[in-house]
Amino acid sequence: MRTIFITGCSSGIGLISAITLKKRGYRVIASCRKKADQQKLIEQGFETVLLDVDDPESVKQAAQEVLTLTQGKIYALFNNAGFGVYGRLATISRAQLESQFATNFFGVHQLTQLLLPAMLEQNEGRIIQTSSIVGIIATPGRGAYSASKYALEAWSDVLRLELAKTNIKVCLIEPGPLKTYFSNNVNQTEKQNLVKNPPIAKRFTLPPEAVLPNLIHALEHPSPKIRYRVTKITKIANLAKRLLPDRLMDKILQNK
Template identity: 45%
Template sequence: MSRFVLITGCSSGIGLAAARALQGAGLTAIASARRPEDVARLKEEGLLAVQLDLDDEASIEAGARAALTLAGGRLYGLFNNGAYGQPGALEDVPTAALRAQFNTNLFGWHHLIRQILPAMLAAGEGRIVQNSSVLGLVAMKYRGAYNASKFALEGYTDTLRLELAGSGVHISLIEPGPIETQFRANARAAFLRHIDPALSRHRADYDLTLARLEKEGPSGRFTLPSEACIPPLLHALTSRRPRHRYPVTFPTRLFAWLRRLLPSRWLDLILGKSA
């Protein structure tokens, strides 16, 4: 019997790579995207696909129902991946922009889990994988809204793991560092939508932020392609004993280690150099 896995944020990047990879790993992906044109493109590629906008509870509910129908009433897995970053110093980020960041990166995921989890619990098995970030482990300047959403996701997932103990449903976190996706382009658009650099005391640093977001190609020498997240995802979905956390890229492993070993003042000196 096919095991169906719903994946959010499949228009590009990690979500698209995951949908393609699952097809050859004995799992059946149900890809989802926010825009109808992206859903149509996914279907043209031969993938099962549904429309699902993480900013809209009605869309989440409709997308979950459509996915459950495609899966014959039960999804074995859910890969919560759709997210974006809102750059800007916290003092410059409007409250509405911070709320929008949480709507997409946390509240939408929570609402989707609540639609899918009852069927998993009734079946006595299931897998939920949450795509977090190195910025769910350590903070960096001008990434506060995204940091806050991912720190919250880490705590949310740890709590849900405790509450699911013994149910047969396992939940894991993937924690990527720099991955080559459309993330920077989307972050740049969010920055320009909500932040006016000319009115900020951080305007000189914002020049560096925009240069980083506008840079073509990999953001640094440790940047990996989206496919780097596929082996941990497959392990989380198929292993008898999935791990609680899967660090991806050298920076994630390094900062997880430094966070445990260094005093906060020393770690701040390192992290404070980020732009």
């Protein structure tokens, strides 16, 4: 039985992934930040670990708990926990930007660093990251969140290259708009000027289950993809970024 540790399992992508992989025969260790959410996971039959990725000590303790539970035998890490700080860059403080990166990037780095030696020892493993469409294109009002995902994309590219001679694969899942609680938990810096998805986004919005075929492929295929783009708008955005001049992309993103 292969073991996977998933962060951010209180709802959305993390929860549906944990449920699906458990049914598929994986040993799932699910993490969340709040004790109330942990209790709900326990009631669903999950092994759980409390984890606040903002807190280096919490990350250290969670990693040690995972290694103890698995006796150092862990196959996969799904770095899924994250949140968004939205607002014009001029309205975002250094502390808010640091908080954004602590959750979406620094915590990923530390947790992976602590669990990677176990994968290297068995020369097998998968490290999968939840990125975003804004890790491909940066849009007004999402600068902080986008910057953290751009950083995650670059970091994952380098880690993949550094592990190229091992049997540990690094994959990115890049969702577009999904029907999750993510938007409800966004930290908006301008209450009178809320950042919202354009109306057209509703046409491309999918349930979190849309991620599952990509996650399973990333976990089980001998040669997984480097990037899995979820929703049509993510695929269109990637193609446009590659083909269109920067100034034309600017006009499109400014709705001009």
